[in-house]
Amino acid sequence: xxxxAFIAELKMLGIRAMLLNLAAYLISTFFFGFTxxxxxxxxxxTAVMVVNLLILQKGISRIAYDAKRDGKANIALHTRYxxxxxxxxxxxxxxxxxxxxxxxxxxAAIPVFYPKLIYTMQGFFSRT
Numbered sequence: 440x441x442x443x444a445f446i447a448e449l450k451m452l453g454i455r456a457m458l459l460n461l462a463a464y465l466i467s468t469f470f471f472g473f474t475x476x477x478x479x480x481x482x483x484x485t486a487v488m489v490v491n492l493l494i495l496q497k498g499i500s501r502i503a504y505d506a507k508r509d510g511k512a513n514i515a516l517h518t519r520y521x522x523x524x525x526x527x528x529x530x531x532x533x534x535x536x537x538x539x540x541x542x543x544x545x546x547a548a549i550p551v552f553y554p555k556l557i558y559t560m561q562g563f564f565s566r567t
Contacts, residue, residue, distance in 0.1 A: 445496050452492065456485050456553045463549055471543075480535055480546025487531045488550045491524045498523075 460481045467477050498520030505513050528551060535547040 449489070449492060452554060452557060453485075453489065455557045456488060456550060459553050459556070460485060460550065463546070467546070474543070476539075476541060477543045477546045479541065480543035481550060483531055483535060483542050484547040484550030485553075487528055487547070488553055490527050491551070492554070494520060494524050494527065 463481060464478055467474075471477055498517065501520075502513060502517055505516065532544060532547055535542050535544040
C-alpha cells in the first residue's frame with residue numbers, strides 16, 4: 440500500500456476508533472460509572488491498535504518486496520511480524536493487568552477489535 444493511502448486509512452480508522460471509544464465509554468458508565476481508568480484503558484488499547492497497524496503495514500510491505508525480489512514469500516518473516524504484533528498487545532494487556540488501578544484491562548482489550556468491526560460495518564454500508 441502506498442504511504443499516502445496508508446496514512447488516509449490510518450486517519451479513517453483513528454477517527455472511527457475515537458467514536459467507538461466514546462460509545463464504549465458511555466456504555467461502560469452504566470456498569471462502572473464515570474471512571475478515568477476505563478478511559479485510560481481505551482486510550483491504551485487504541486494506541487496498541489495503531490501500533491499493530493503500523494507493524495502490519497511494515498511487515499506486509501517488506502514481505503511483498505521480498506516476494507517480488509526473490510519470487511517467493513518468506514514465511515519466517517511473516518511469523519516474526521505477527522509475533523511482534525502479539526508482543527505489543529501482550530505487553531499492553533500485561534501492563535493493564537498488573538496496574539488495574541491505573542487502567543482497566545477490559546477497556547485495554549476492546550479497541551483491538553475495532554478494525555474488524557470498522558471494516559465489517561464499512562462493508563455493510565458501502566454501495567459497491
